[in-house]
Amino acid sequence: MTASHALEQDLRQRLHDLHVRLDQLHPRASAEIAADVRRDDLCDSAQAMGALEAQTMSVERLTLAAQRITEALQRIADGTYGQCEECDEPIPPARLKAIPTATLCVRCQGAAESRASRAARAPQSAWEHEEAPHP
Numbered sequence: 001m002t003a004s005h006a007l008e009q010d011l012r013q014r015l016h017d018l019h020v021r022l023d024q025l026h027p028r029a030s031a032e033i034a035a036d037v038r039r040d041d042l043c044d045s046a047q048a049m050g051a052l053e054a055q056t057m058s059v060e061r062l063t064l065a066a067q068r069i070t071e072a073l074q075r076i077a078d079g080t081y082g083q084c085e086e087c088d089e090p091i092p093p094a095r096l097k098a099i100p101t102a103t104l105c106v107r108c109q110g111a112a113e114s115r116a117s118r119a120a121r122a123p124q125s126a127w128e129h130e131e132a133p134h135p
């Protein structure tokens with residue numbers, strides 16, 4: 001088994017796990033919480049809306065992570081995986097090990113992050129957040 005083959009297997013497993021979690025989240029977000037909002041009085045519905053919002057954000061985060069893994073799998077298929085999208089230089093293996101969905105080398109990622117405002121988190125961080133959730 002080649003290194004990229006093992007990686008592909010790993011990414012497919014992660015993608016599958018994400019879809020399982022999305023399947024678990026979606027029915028709750030759309031049905032149960034929406035029902036809570038309708039049922040509860042004004043005071044409680046504000047709380048339920050907060051829960052719905054948190055759920056929606058979670059779904060968005062998982063969807064983004066799934067999308068990035070799908071793109072990484074596509075790059076493996078194309079043979080462009082591990083290549084920086086900005087400068088075409090190879091992305092260091094240590095970086096890919098830490099963030100398998102990385103599309104930029106450290107230098108270009110740094111440049112991209114300094115371009116981006118602090119309010120808009122770089123898409124790359126979705127993976128990091130997924131691996132190391134904050135308390």
Ligand SMILES: [Zn+2]
Pocket residue numbers: 084085086087088089104105106107108109
């Ligand atoms: Zn680069």
